[in-house]
Amino acid sequence: MKNYTCVTQKSHTLNTATYRKVTCIFILYLPFFVFHYNTKKFYEINCRWFVAENKDVIIYTDGGCDPNPGAGGYGVVLIYGKHRKELSGGFRLTTNNRMEMYAAIMALETLKEPCKVKLYSDSKYLVNAMTLGWIKRWENKGWSKVKNPDLWKKIAGQCKRHKVEFLWVKGHNGNPNNERCDVLALNASKAKNLQVDEIYENNSNIKEMEDFPIHDAQDTKPAAKYKIVEEGQPCRKCSTPVIKKTPRRKKLKPGQSYYFEYFFFCPNCKAMYMVEEAKRYYSENLKDGKQFEKVSAYNLGLERDNHR
Numbered sequence: 001m002k003n004y005t006c007v008t009q010k011s012h013t014l015n016t017a018t019y020r021k022v023t024c025i026f027i028l029y030l031p032f033f034v035f036h037y038n039t040k041k042f043y044e045i046n047c048r049w050f051v052a053e054n055k056d057v058i059i060y061t062d063g064g065c066d067p068n069p070g071a072g073g074y075g076v077v078l079i080y081g082k083h084r085k086e087l088s089g090g091f092r093l094t095t096n097n098r099m100e101m102y103a104a105i106m107a108l109e110t111l112k113e114p115c116k117v118k119l120y121s122d123s124k125y126l127v128n129a130m131t132l133g134w135i136k137r138w139e140n141k142g143w144s145k146v147k148n149p150d151l152w153k154k155i156a157g158q159c160k161r162h163k164v165e166f167l168w169v170k171g172h173n174g175n176p177n178n179e180r181c182d183v184l185a186l187n188a189s190k191a192k193n194l195q196v197d198e199i200y201e202n203n204s205n206i207k208e209m210e211d212f213p214i215h216d217a218q219d220t221k222p223a224a225k226y227k228i229v230e231e232g233q234p235c236r237k238c239s240t241p242v243i244k245k246t247p248r249r250k251k252l253k254p255g256q257s258y259y260f261e262y263f264f265f266c267p268n269c270k271a272m273y274m275v276e277e278a279k280r281y282y283s284e285n286l287k288d289g290k291q292f293e294k295v296s297a298y299n300l301g302l303e304r305d306n307h308r
Helices: 002-052 096-110 126-131 134-140 149-161 176-189 196-200 204-209 298-305
Strands: 056-065 070-080 083-094 116-121 162-166 243-244 258-260 263-266 279-282 294-296
Touching: 002 116, 056 096, 056 298, 070 176, 070 298, 083 096, 083 176, 083 196, 096 116, 096 126, 096 176, 116 298, 126 134, 126 149, 126 162
Parallel strands: 056 116, 116 162
Antiparallel strands: 056 070, 070 083, 243 263, 258 279, 279 294
16 A cells, blocks of 8 residues: 555656646746737737828829930829829830830839829820720730730739729829929930830830820820821820721722721721721732732732733
């Protein structure tokens, strides 16, 4: 009995010591777990409200170049509460469209944290692309037919980081912030040691496709007489990007020698643009009083040369 009693007392002593150790460890680590849990909840609840109060930012942007393409600049005005910041920069060779887009990119990249942004621009080319869902369609198609894909990708990335609302403001209409952006852009384009728009200068295809100015439908200035030769160029009347359409085949009229295989159409103002590259000529060889064969203007010229 004595031996049994001793073993029991020893076992009871060991269990008590282990229990005390576990209790001490629990008491020591309990504040850490409580602090970690409360800190997480604090950031999830309180800091979410705090950050939301500091996200509202107003941005005005403008860009352009003279001539187009040519030396260009952009101007940005950022407004947060009582704080105000201005940005500007210039490139030695670029286009109006690229400067309008670059201004928006620089403004959004300057923000150090995700913000709720209202971005005002006088470029309908930029605003319509963002508000009418064009940029989503371009992204779904892999940016295959869009102009300036390098800049559109950056804008799409920034819109995923920030909650951006794009708003159109009429240019040169007395808006002080828009006028200030215009001054910043103009001064930046006339500065010395301008930056190099490497993607534009190194890509001849972009230079050919972007050789057209921007014009807003409500501007008092007349639209520039530039040629519509590519899908996506802004309409000469309202600056909405045009789309390519194929006309319905109609019965050949007497004396008709050519037709247009396709044309460009503005989905906004319904303007149509016929291009010389789409003109197709019927062959001069007649068969049973009907004209079937179609040839290009270039081939037709060769045929005529051979008959002489």
